[in-house]
Amino acid sequence: MNALLEQLPSQSSSSQTRPLQKPLTIAVAGNPNAGKTSLFNALTGLRQKVANYPGVTVERKEGLWSLAPDSPAARVIDLPGLYSLEATSVDEQIARDVLLGREANIARPDVVIVAVDTTNLVRNLYLFTQLMETECRLVVALTMFDLAERSNLKINVEKLSKGLGVPVVPVMARQRRGIDRLAEAVLKVAAETSDPCPTLSNGSVNHVQRWQTEATSSRTSAAKNNTRPQPLFASDLVITSAQTWQTRLIDRYRWIENVVAGAVFAETARKHSATERIDALVTHRIAGPVILFLVMLLVFQTIFSWANLPMNLIDRVFNVLADAVRAHLPAGMLTDLIVSGIIPGVGGVLMFLPQIVLLFFFITVLEDSGYMARAAFLMDRLMRGVGLHGKAFVPLLSSFACAVPGIMATRTIENPKDRVATIMIAPFMSCSARLPVYTLMIAAFFSGQKVIGFISLGALIILAMYLLGIAFAVVVAWVLKHTLLKAPSPPFVMELPPYRLPNPRNVAHSLLARVGVFLKRAGTVILAISILLWALVAFPRGPVSTTEGAIDNGAGYASVQVENSYAGQAGRLIEPLIKPLGFDWKIGVGLISSFAARETVISTLSIVYNVGENPGEGSASLIKAIRNAKRSDGSLVWTPLVALSLMVFFVLACQCMSTVAVVRRETNSWRWPLFMVCYMLLLAYVSSFVTYQGGRLLGFT
Amino acid sequence: MTLDTTPFGAPARVISVSGDGAVALRLMQMGVVPGVAVSVVKSAPLGDPIQVRIRDYDLALRRIEAQTITVAFDNE
Numbered sequence: 001m002n003a004l005l006e007q008l009p010s011q012s013s014s015s016q017t018r019p020l021q022k023p024l025t026i027a028v029a030g031n032p033n034a035g036k037t038s039l040f041n042a043l044t045g046l047r048q049k050v051a052n053y054p055g056v057t058v059e060r061k062e063g064l065w066s067l068a069p070d071s072p073a074a075r076v077i078d079l080p081g082l083y084s085l086e087a088t089s090v091d092e093q094i095a096r097d098v099l100l101g102r103e104a105n106i107a108r109p110d111v112v113i114v115a116v117d118t119t120n121l122v123r124n125l126y127l128f129t130q131l132m133e134t135e136c137r138l139v140v141a142l143t144m145f146d147l148a149e150r151s152n153l154k155i156n157v158e159k160l161s162k163g164l165g166v167p168v169v170p171v172m173a174r175q176r177r178g179i180d181r182l183a184e185a186v187l188k189v190a191a192e193t194s195d196p197c198p199t200l201s202n203g204s205v206n207h208v209q210r211w212q213t214e215a216t217s218s219r220t221s222a223a224k225n226n227t228r229p230q231p232l233f234a235s236d237l238v239i240t241s242a243q244t245w246q247t248r249l250i251d252r253y254r255w256i257e258n259v260v261a262g263a264v265f266a267e268t269a270r271k272h273s274a275t276e277r278i279d280a281l282v283t284h285r286i287a288g289p290v291i292l293f294l295v296m297l298l299v300f301q302t303i304f305s306w307a308n309l310p311m312n313l314i315d316r317v318f319n320v321l322a323d324a325v326r327a328h329l330p331a332g333m334l335t336d337l338i339v340s341g342i343i344p345g346v347g348g349v350l351m352f353l354p355q356i357v358l359l360f361f362f363i364t365v366l367e368d369s370g371y372m373a374r375a376a377f378l379m380d381r382l383m384r385g386v387g388l389h390g391k392a393f394v395p396l397l398s399s400f401a402c403a404v405p406g407i408m409a410t411r412t413i414e415n416p417k418d419r420v421a422t423i424m425i426a427p428f429m430s431c432s433a434r435l436p437v438y439t440l441m442i443a444a445f446f447s448g449q450k451v452i453g454f455i456s457l458g459a460l461i462i463l464a465m466y467l468l469g470i471a472f473a474v475v476v477a478w479v480l481k482h483t484l485l486k487a488p489s490p491p492f493v494m495e496l497p498p499y500r501l502p503n504p505r506n507v508a509h510s511l512l513a514r515v516g517v518f519l520k521r522a523g524t525v526i527l528a529i530s531i532l533l534w535a536l537v538a539f540p541r542g543p544v545s546t547t548e549g550a551i552d553n554g555a556g557y558a559s560v561q562v563e564n565s566y567a568g569q570a571g572r573l574i575e576p577l578i579k580p581l582g583f584d585w586k587i588g589v590g591l592i593s594s595f596a597a598r599e600t601v602i603s604t605l606s607i608v609y610n611v612g613e614n615p616g617e618g619s620a621s622l623i624k625a626i627r628n629a630k631r632s633d634g635s636l637v638w639t640p641l642v643a644l645s646l647m648v649f650f651v652l653a654c655q656c657m658s659t660v661a662v663v664r665r666e667t668n669s670w671r672w673p674l675f676m677v678c679y680m681l682l683l684a685y686v687s688s689f690v691t692y693q694g695g696r697l698l699g700f701t
Numbered sequence: 702m703t704l705d706t707t708p709f710g711a712p713a714r715v716i717s718v719s720g721d722g723a724v725a726l727r728l729m730q731m732g733v734v735p736g737v738a739v740s741v742v743k744s745a746p747l748g749d750p751i752q753v754r755i756r757d758y759d760l761a762l763r764r765i766e767a768q769t770i771t772v773a774f775d776n777e
Contacts (some may be wrong), residue, residue: 084730088723120757123732246718246729253734275759285746377761381747384763390750491724491766492750493731496759 024074024190025107026065027098029131030115031124032081033370033497035143037506038173039115040078043182047073048509059513067183074186077109083123085130089414100134111190112136113182118148118155118170119498121260122253128164129252137192138166139185145170145178151273154265163259174503275370275498282374292378295371296397299362310354318347333538341534346527352402355432357515359398359405364510366394368502372412373494380492386474387481389413390492392422396473399429400466403659407666408514417487421480423663424676427654428473430466433598437650438462440602441643444623461647469651472683529596529657536567537593537604562608567592581649581685582642582692584631591649598655645692653684702774704753705767707741712775715739719769728770732756739772 028043030036041048044063061078079098080091094103101108112131116124131138140161142148148155161168167185171178281287322343329335366372372394380390388396391413399406403426410426413419442458449457481487538561562568571589578588586608594601602622609625629637654660654677663673707713715737718725732755733739742752742759750763 086726086730088727122756123758126730126732245726249729250734253732253737279752283743283745283752289746373761377745377750377752380761380763381745381749491727492761492763493724493727493766494761495731496752496761498758 023072024067024110024186025077026074026111026113026186027077027079027109028113028115029079029095029099029127030081030143031083031117031120031127033495034081034115034117034120034124035173036078036081036115037510038503039113039141039143039171040076041503041506041509042171042173042176042179043076048513061513065183067187071187077106082127084127085134090416091411091414099131099136109136111186112138113186114138114140115143116140118142118145118153119151121264122256125164125256125260126252129256132165137189139182139189140164140166140168141178141182142168142170143173146172152266156263156265159263160259163262273498278499279374279496282371283377288374288378292375295366295375299359299397300400302358302362311351314351314353315347318343318350321347336538337531337534340538341531342527352433353515353519356402356405357511359401360511360514361507363394363398363405363409364507364514365502367412368500368507368510370497370499373496376494377496386477388422388477389415389418391494392418395422396426396429399426399431402431402433403427403429403656404662405514407659407662410666415487417481417485420667420672421477421485423666424480424672425473425477427656427659427676427680428469428476428652430469430651431656433656434465434650435462436599436602438465438647440622441647444626444638445640445643461644465647465651468648468687472652476679476683533567533593533596533600536570537562537565539566540564562589580693581688582639582645584637586629586637587646594650594655595653596655596657598650601650641692641695644695645688648691649684649688651684652680652687654680702772703768704739704741704770704772705751705764707772709741709743712738712740713772714775716771716773719771724766724769728762728766731760732758733760733770738775739770 028036028040040061040063043065047065048061048063059080063076063078064073065076066073077098079095082092082095084092085096085099097103098106099109099112114128114131116128128138128140142155142157145155155170157168157170167189169178169182169185171182173179282291322339325343326335326339329338363372366375372391375394376390378390379393383390383392392410395406395409395413397406398409406426406429407423410419410422413422438461442461446458446461567589568585570592571585574588574592575583575585578584578591583591586605589608590601590604593604605626606622609622609629626638627636631637660673660677663676664670667673702713704713715733715735717735718728718733737756738754739756740754742754744751745761748764750761751767753760753762753767
């Protein structure tokens, strides 16, 4: 034992470890907010990849770390943060399973680096005490070491190491300090052939020996019975009485307190940290909500206006591309597929990329800085009134820009039923894709009118649409929580981490990973659907046009084609169904196409009304066409009431393949996305019906 | 006295955590164990949840959860 400890901390690299023959698998475990990710990034740099653990939606981050010049690079796994191996959420379960070697496809890690936040030693070491009982070889990395020293904590690393029985290495990930020593410690520990249970100083022998004896006996008895050895954690134990696991738990904390007391000294009384000063404002009774409101306003403003420039740019690029293709490829089916199917389809998704990137950026920064926890803290009471978790606030708010990142952000909600409930109502938050539709309707039928002096009717209607969405979300959440997703409220207990300046490198990594995933998933689904829709509109082929270029700008040909296509037939088919809503078959075609992506209704309508392909929502010609559209009996198809009815439909229906794809991914089944599409469609239909018929009854037309 | 009725700012110590369900487990895993120094920092604008200082860090929990934690004033 002493030989091991004497080699720490090594000033000179005279470590006697022999070079490794095969690559190590290293897991980085630790509490949430302990700086694991910074450490992971410092170890692996750009050599990372993000995937998913099979069957769940927990992110799986792996990378390569060169421990030493003569050894093959080690595979490093960044585990989700966990407070304890008695896992209470899916994230924690995955982390636990990987650590115990239960996770399929991942070999038991050779070494586990336990990231321990030095400013919060005792709680962080709880996980360590559990890991000690497993067969893992451990190294402790003391993160936030500089912060701890600055707050007048004196840490005797050698004593701590002796007390814990494993190598302890202070690291400052941002400056990449301590990494080399960490590598040495890892190599040393990995090369040990002896029993992995760490040796400990005398004072702690009793507790740990008892645990180890129990752990060993449970392993041997399991081996005898040919069952998997059960680790000794509260939820895995057959609990005979509350006392058993509480006592054990308290024992662990006593042990930790003992070890820490021997190695750490607080020189002066803790002074008010910057976090406390900031929180004096941020969670203030009045200033708090105000600040939250302002922050959200900033996020929205950015997404709605700053995103415009890149969005228009992308739009233009795709138009140019479409023109170029049309100009250079021979007219025919393939060209048409590319120009009218693939390019608008893919372009439609990519156009939202700036918004999604910005939204992910804000979510990441808010999370990393620690503000997210405060937002949940402030909003929990309100959210709970509706049956949701405080942590649902930011994902739902994000859904106002785009439900896709909003739904992905629900991962922070631990309880699966709360999470699903939040996911189910996220699409009710009127996303930015609905805005072009609202804008078009208002420009056509409600423009120029003012209410109460200077507030335009149009703005009021848009606000009303947003509120309608929120109202329905609240009701549906309440219903779900009382029926399908009924569950006892899980503990809210949530850490409020100290404020930290987000590390730009971490943010960039996180952003790239999440955006990449969105692109891949949503992109493939949208592409497929776009092609399908194109086919529905392009087939069966109508009377052959004498002009070259199958689908061309304007020309009655396009409209006839649409009418005779499958999509057009479908439109006619559902016309009786949607007539009570005030819609005719042309709107029906638009509705059908919009189920892939809302904004396509505008391009579809423009095709159906012969206006040309890429009109944009403010298109004067489309507006004119809509206003003048007449039925066979001469009456107008579109009235303000019809426009309202359509808007209401759009508020409530789930018309976004990306959302469906993401929900499928996040809930890991087709049941929920299907359910969501169906019940939202039902609500949309009924509400639209009520709007139109109710309006007629009241005398509006 | 339970944590949900503890006056703001008063230094206290945890005596016990009642119950043996998910809440108790979670609280104790996070360090709410007998003997630990605790104090209530503030409450959210609507009165719930409350922010509590446990040893070295801040924890937010609902009053109904705080009710399970019995504390006593720290007289040292």
